[in-house]
Amino acid sequence: MKATLNLMMLIGISAAGYAAMIADGAYRDRLVAQSDTGKVLYRMIACDDHLLSAADCHACEQQRLARRIHQKWIATAAKMYSVVLTTDEQAIVAQKISAEEGHFRAAAAHFHALASAALDIRCGKDRTALLPELAKQGVTPQELDLELLHLPTIADAERAAATDYVSATRESAREYNTRLYVLQHLQAIVRKRALDERVPLDVAEESFWSEIARAIHTRIVDPAFSMPERKGILVSP
Amino acid sequence: MKRLSSIRRIPGVALLLVAAALSAQDLVPYADQSVVSKEAWLWNDDERIAARFDPVKIRERAAAVAPTLSSSSRAPDEAQGLRYMAGGCRVNGATVDYSYSSGTAFGRYPLRLTAISNFSDGNVSITAKACSGTGVCAQNSANMNRFTPSPGTASSTIYATWLEEDEGSEELGPVYIPRSASYSHGIRQLYTTTVFTCSEIGESSHYQVKDSLVTISGQDPMPVWGSTVEVRGTISWWISYRLTESANPVGCTFPVICSSKAGGVAGAFGYAPSVHEVVSPFTIDGQAAVITNGSVDITFQ
Secondary structure (H helix, E strand, O other), X not given: OHHHHHHHHHHXXXXXXXXXXXXXXXXXXXXXXXXXOEEXXXXXXXXXXXXXXXXXXXXXXXXXXXXXXXHHHHHHHHHHOOOOOOHHHHHHHHHHHHHOHHHHHHHHHHHHHHHHHHHHHHOOXXXXXXXXXXXXXXXXXXXXXHHHHHOOOHHHHHHHHOOOHHHHHHHHHHHHHHHHHHHHHHHHHHHHHHHHHOOOHHHHHHHHHHHHHHHOOOEEXXXXXXXXXXXXXXXXX | OHHHHHHHHOOOOOEOOEEOOOOOHHHOOOOOHHHHOOOHHHOOHHHHHXXXXXXXXXXXXXXXOOEEOOOOOOOOOHHHOOOXXXXXXXXXXXXXXXXXXXXXXXXXXXXXXXOHHHOOOEEEEEEEEEXXXXXXXXXXXXXXXXXXXXXXXXXXXXXXXXXXXXXXXXXXXXXXXXXXXXXXXXXXEEEEEEEEOOOEHHHOOOEEEEEEEEEEEEOOOOOEEEEEEEEEXXXXXXXXXXXXXXXXXXXXXXXXXXXXXXXOOOOEEEOOOEEEEEEEEEEEOOEEOEEEOOEEEEEOO
């Protein structure tokens, strides 16, 4: 009788925990914003820093949302206005990428160690036993836990472990360095528009990004968040 | 910290006062011409006794071994029975404590100065006076100069890469892709030099390492970062401190954003101290970034 009672209590606790987990998962999966170029889910911008106050955390999330949306707008504007880097700019980007080769390898080794450890754990290995070896590669237990959160299944972990992180990191650096020049080209477009329309730069910029936002149907779904500023990206606010 | 406080209690500097041969002609008074005119080996007994007990000659002999603020001079011959008492040491006109250290070939009078960090920039005069047992005194002066030059600087470019969730595809779900950015990373290290015109044992007060100001600049997204500075010197041989938000951050022009942190200690001294600054942690959008060139070094020589 007592054993049955204990079993029922255990099932009850597990069920409550599972429900909380599902609820938390759904909460993190909720749609915050979307456009023709993609969605932004809450977990993509979530502030998990428990040291921050609720208000600071929310400000942090709003800032992350703004950055993600701005990146989509920049990519769209570059396409719409056919922005291409000059030969000199391309050469500088290539030079910068070449200088960072050592960093790409180090970062790739780090990410690969994380993904491999996550795969090992998903396949049943003991997390604690992996930590000493990971520590030698500069991987912290917190990073591993975050990786496990990102890779909930064996299939996810296998996919991550098979990723060519050297190429992916190199590509991300190329995107970053290219975007710095793209911003300069877009700034030139906005300056010309301000001159042609005889309006201040910030007004021209706001109008420019409003057009882009409309073009890809950017909208904020979660009322807790607001549409990011449409100025201060190209010219000083 | 405990070590630092003990350093503050000990003398900031110890000056070696060496009783030495001194050509102090102004201390040599009138002498008996009849004795002086003859070579010593021609003196008779009376003349030898007269010269031995002549107070002027006594002072003359004493003056020859009076103290000087120099470590390069020769030591007195203690076998002659000449023991010196310091008549007093004055720093910027104020008397400071001293001690006599015997048992070596040198007569040493380490001055008990207050910690060097208590002196502001500029010149400080140090005067030492020593007297023989027979009451003959001599004095010598030296200067200590404190100077704060432009801060030492070092910089690097931090390459940062972190993982960010991307939407992925319907069938495979979200994927985590690397994102990269680079940031300028610079340190401005304040320091003050201290130079003596006389010798300073160990020259440990040569450099005083003061506040550090570290700035990271770049474009959005900016990192949330921390910084630790380690200072190694000959007195405070290892000091580590964490930097906090700077009250006087470095300003930057749009679109570059700057973030500065500062901190330091008052008493990190050394002959050729080194400063090692390490940026950690470095998170972007809540993700720990893998960074390269996260540390910079400055060595003062």
